[in-house]
Amino acid sequence: MTTTDLFTADQPSLREPADYLKRYYGYDRFRPMQEDIVRSVLSGRDTLVLMPTGGGKSVCFQIPALMMPGVCVVVSPLIALMKDQVEALHMNGISAAYYNSTQSGKEQRDIEDNCVKGKIKLLYVSPEKLLTESFFVFLKRITISLFAIDEAHCISSWGHDFRPEYTQLHVLKEHFPTVPTVALTATADKLTRNDIAQRLGMNDPAVFIASFNRPNLSLKVLPGTNRLPQIIKLLQQKPDTSGIIYCLSRKSTESLAAKLQEKGFKAAFYHAKMDPDDRAKTQEAFLRDDVRIMCATIAFGMGIDKSNVRWVIHYNMPKNIESFYQEIGRAGRDGAEAQTVLFYSFADVATYKDMLSESAPANLGLQLAKLERMQQYADAHTCRRQILLSYFSEDLPEPCGNCDVCRDPRVTFDGTILAQKALSAIVRTGERVPMNLLIDILRGSRSQAVLQGGYDQVKTYGAGRDLRFEEWRNYIHQLINIGVIEIAYDQHYALRRGILADQVLFSGRKIDLVRPDDAPKPVVEKVKTKTETQRDDLFERLRALRKKLADEQNVPPYVIFTDTTLEDMARQRPTTPDALRNVSGVGERKLQLFGKQFLDEIVGYVRGRVNAGEKPKGGTQLVTLNLYNQGMTIDEIAAERQLTAGSIAGHLVQLAKAGYDIDIASLVSPFERTEIERAIAVVGMEEGRLKPLFDYLGGRYDYSKLTLVAGLLQL
Template identity: 85%
Template sequence: MTVSTAHTQQPADYLKRYYGYDRFRPMQEAIIQSILSGRDTVVLMPTGGGKSVCFQIPALMLPGLTVVVSPLIALMKDQVGALHMNGIQAAFYNSTQTSREQREIENDCISGKLKLLYVSPEKLLTESFFQFLSLTNLSLFAIDEAHCISSWGHDFRPEYTQLHVLKEQFPTVPTIALTATADKLTRQDIATRLGMNDPAIFVDSFNRKNLSLQVLPGQNRIQQIIRLLQQKPDTSGIIYCLSRKSTESLAAKLQEKGFSAAFYHAKMDPDDRSKTQEAFLRDDVRIICATIAFGMGIDKSNVRWVIHYNMPKNIESFYQEIGRAGRDGAAAQTVLFYSFADVATYKDMLAENNPANLGLQLAKLERMQQYADAHTCRRQILLSYFSEELPDPCGNCDVCRDPRVTFDGTVLAQKALSAIIRTGERVPMNLLIDILRGSRSQQVLQGGYDQIKTYGAGRDIRFEDWRSYIHQLINIGVIEIAYEQHYALRRGILADQVLYKGRKIDLVRPDDAPKPVVEKTRAKTETQRDDLFERLRVLRKQLADEQNVPAYVIFTDTTLEDMARQRPTAPDALRNVSGVGERKLQLFGKRFLEEIVGHVRGRVEAGEKPKGSTQLITLDLYNDGLTIEEIAARRQLTTGSVAGHLVQLAKAGYDIDLVSLVDPFERREIEKAIGVVGMEEGRLKPVFDYLEGRYDYGKLTLVAGLL
């Protein structure tokens, strides 16, 4: 299914009109074009990378209805509310509604009134829903949180596995699957299980540069958290805890210290849980102490930090949870408290539950432990897990800020890789180390591994040290774990460069790792936020409460920062602020402009000359009845500059009667001269010369403005 050629507008026009952005983020436009061409598409894009735009713009451009499958009933209302705020017709359809409400939504879909319909997989996979869909003009299926379909994924949901029926029932309707976290195995699984036809696969960089990464020792966690929070007053953040009890006791301790904190977990009364989430989304509560039940798909863009009170059980969960910080692109901090006791707790829990994929879960837990123990750039470790190479250390993690002592470990890496290749990439870590150390164990002898060339090539290194080095090589992408092949080690993304292209590998000796300490407050603030930003933030909260939506739905922090920096004093100028679309300009533009103008006037009265003030001073003098010449004399400006201000103010919607400022005869003569000479790039000097200087630049500027 493709877009009608009658469409003259491009995706970028929709981006500006509905979302207020001038340009797409990397990959977004290519993904949109893939969908518009009718091709099945898989998108892997980090949290905060702009996944929603990738299906929402095609939904607007395609003629029919887009059905969005989402496991997050609690979030659907907010997602739809945000779309309404952008002027987009959308609805959600789930078990919280009455049958009458659902019938009205069905009628709106059938009549073409709605462009997007959000639905849970449970609701979607019913016979009655399929019957209803067959009556609509379907243009697209969007499967959000698509990693839930894979048993290899960290958040597997059985109901997702039935989504292949969409392709069976509606074979001509293209499907887009989107996820923020998926390793190689999960990626392959998503397309297969959805029955996609030759899908286009887009893997955006998983590198969220604005997130700082830090691991702290697990002792005295509460004192360390209090110190961290004192460095970040009046900011929103999430603290993830392993147990429900921890969320409650930690929230109580933070409240005692004067912090605006609440707890959230799955065993709470549903109404209380909903109220807590709402209070956090609306900035009425600043800090949430939560189990992982909180946050999947939380769309709050101004979370400035995420703390893990306990280590998560795998890297996918960790990546997704830290991804809830800094979704607006501004700087955000992530901190992981780590102690071996957390690992032991998880192992006990797994042993007790004995899941079918126990080995896989233990291996993923070990990768998470390696991240916490790491002596190399943490961002390189995260990215290598998602098969992405970061050539240079990031400079924005605790290891980069406090570098470990390294040595040239290239030969060690080559020995390990050689042994991996000579054993056919079939042996797990402990057996590989036995081979490298020349062990005569039963497994080594039975496999005939004592006959390979690298047998005993690393006998001078202790077993535990080899484990540390191999963990480091896995973390930086030289070696990979093949989970689906009994955790055998195989060549990673950098293996060939190390073996054949002279790539040097630095390793850290196990004893050289310094103990991390709490990050000190940086001298320079993370984002430049002045008193105008604070005024705009207060206004945003007020408007959000009036509209009954979370504050970030009005405007994100980055939009407020851009507004405070540009200080627009007219609607046209407000359009230039990133994130101000037409609908929001119409709804909120006047209130924000009044706040900015009030701020600028206050600064002028205090004797300053802030950006945007010069036109406002001219406007005040004009409203006091002064002529252009009198304003120019008072302000020591040329009449041309003053006339230019008045023309710009009139264009911006201020009540300026330009016609009354020019004699009709003079206006006709100047217009005739402009018609003869022209105004190349708006230059008036040729017109001034043609009229032999009879009219000053003030009058020429006014007539040009009227034209």
């Protein structure tokens, strides 16, 4: 068997989704909910998927595409990123193509021909291209396995990133009623979810809402004064890491990048008014780790699949929670720890309000209400993660411990009675009054709106007259933030019972609130002397190798392997292809392409450390390799390591199979080799069982000799 054969060993047949996950992606198990989604799509049912950024949405339609006959058509608004997405699929051994306006007519015809011939499993296309008459003619010629609508929130006018061209996608279901549709998004509240399914014409869709909790992301809000010095301090804590700084204006992205460059940071800027070629080059430089810091407007980021973004800073407050959640979600996609920081000042709020007033959008009231929710998050005195999750109708029972509020707790009091009074008033008014009117009712106001609605007759009228209007407003904001109350944006902003309401009213759930005057102002933490994530020298060597290979392949480094895969590799220190297969994220195609280089790097690193006098860590075969390279015999190595000679011979055979420079033939004489090979021809060679051979030869040769000759027959 040649070295190449070891990296292309026969694999078990593919039957279950998990088999495809291991073969093409290198993972042993699905993330939560992924397999259920895959099976829903495979059953032919329309499926709506809400899964946070980095949660693994792509696998949910890519594996069904591999398992089903025909082509999966993926609708994506991200023309600039289609090439990267397709290249990543190619690296995993999956046939895919993209189809958009950047290609020549001949290129597009070639893609069409390959789809007709069944050579492509996934075809990425923009909604503008999809909806052309010529493309529909092409679609009628091929077998379509499913339609995958990525960034599906773009279809809804309730969403935070509405794209008018998405509104016509309902024609897919009209022309291809039997083809299942899977719609995927990272951020969508209740209104947007319902709108997506309705606008796409989905037929009784299965709805999967994964947890929006990203516990690996730390959350922090800092005052929006002296931002540049604070940013520099934060970046000094994160040397040689990639991150994004989101700014409100194009001008501020350019000036901030220039100031950071003056301080010696590898920074660049990105915004929609740049020359398209310059914008593409800048994005490419960031994806390839040539630029570490990207100062950008929100034009940058949607669909960015860069897994090793270690931090996201918001120079200005976003205009709604959906945008904020999606933007911080670009950090820590690999599951490792990542930091998010929001700079907040009331001036940002005033700027947004002025912008909205000038543009006067049709849904001005909705946008102002969402801006207010974002402001409440920034002003919050309770766990910030609980606030984020409650916005998406998810309950986090305990404070997260990974936000600035949890690390520096505010002084609280038992606000259960206040919560019950507010909820009682909401229920008794039919869940149809907005906040200001509800407060007037609680305070016993004789305003015209109260009297006209007959609200002075409800039982809770005047139940909260002991508190000032602003106090009630503050407490209701807190109750909204933690999920006791929610706002019905589509019902004129009426207040309704939230996800915790019934527990507060009927199950004795206690609610802690913060008095407005007790909330301390956030402060900047002291600069840490070490980075939060410590990575050893081997990781850095593997990262350098990854960058070299990525540049040779003309792809971003994370397409080769993610940071978490490199960390697992550095921890396990595999020495053979089979051992490398056990590293999370190493699929068969990548093993073939890069396995030898990474195994060589690991062995070289360990050998260097041992030669420097360090006791080797990691695989037992590496220890044997080091002693062999020092010139020791098999018996000497066995004595040194207190192992049998047969075990040491087995190590050397495995290392030779992996391609390392070990002359197995020199360890056994020609006469011994000939006699043992003749015995093997008679007795046979059952894997892992040498005793029949040992007995046949009458014990003339020990197990180390038998192992070496058996190994030679396999090399």
